[in-house]
Amino acid sequence: MKSEFFVVGIILIMVGIGVSFYGYKQMQPTGLEKTIDTIAKWGEALSGEKSPLPKRDKTGSVLIMILGGIFFIVGLNMIIKSGGNRESRENIISSQMQDYPRYCPNCGVHVSDGNQFCSKCGAKIES
Numbered sequence: 123m124k125s126e127f128f129v130v131g132i133i134l135i136m137v138g139i140g141v142s143f144y145g146y147k148q149m150q151p152t153g154l155e156k157t158i159d160t161i162a163k164w165g166e167a168l169s170g171e172k173s174p175l176p177k178r179d180k181t182g183s184v185l186i187m188i189l190g191g192i193f194f195i196v197g198l199n200m201i202i203k204s205g206g207n208r209e210s211r212e213n214i215i216s217s218q219m220q221d222y223p224r225y226c227p228n229c230g231v232h233v234s235d236g237n238q239f240c241s242k243c244g245a246k247i248e249s
């Protein structure tokens with residue numbers, strides 16, 4: 123279950139990176155547009171008039187990038203969750219394996235695990 127989450131998370135991150143990269147590329151002006159922009163600026167500088175440039179619609183590209191970002195975040199979240207579950211489960215197991223520190227009821231000396239009698243005074247240790 124947790125490994126499936128991990129795999130799905132990886133896939134989502136890869137898709138997210140791909141989608142947002144695609145959106146980023148869409149947003150970048152092409153070489154032709156850069157040339158037109160430069161010519162228009164030269165024209166503005168020479169004539170002193172502002173040439174109305176058609177505004178490039180970037181809404182779609184931004185939406186694609188946001189979508190990619192969402193994919194990325196969801197995928198990352200799934201990987202963190204799958205890792206977090208495993209970690210907490212291991213912690214529970216290790217805490218169950220570990221006995222509480224025991225002390226002699228008679229003299230208060232720490233008694234190592236598995237010992238039934240105090241190493242110092244020989245009193246019986248209640249587990």
Ligand SMILES: [Zn+2]
Binds near residue numbers: 229230243
């Ligand atoms: Zn003792």
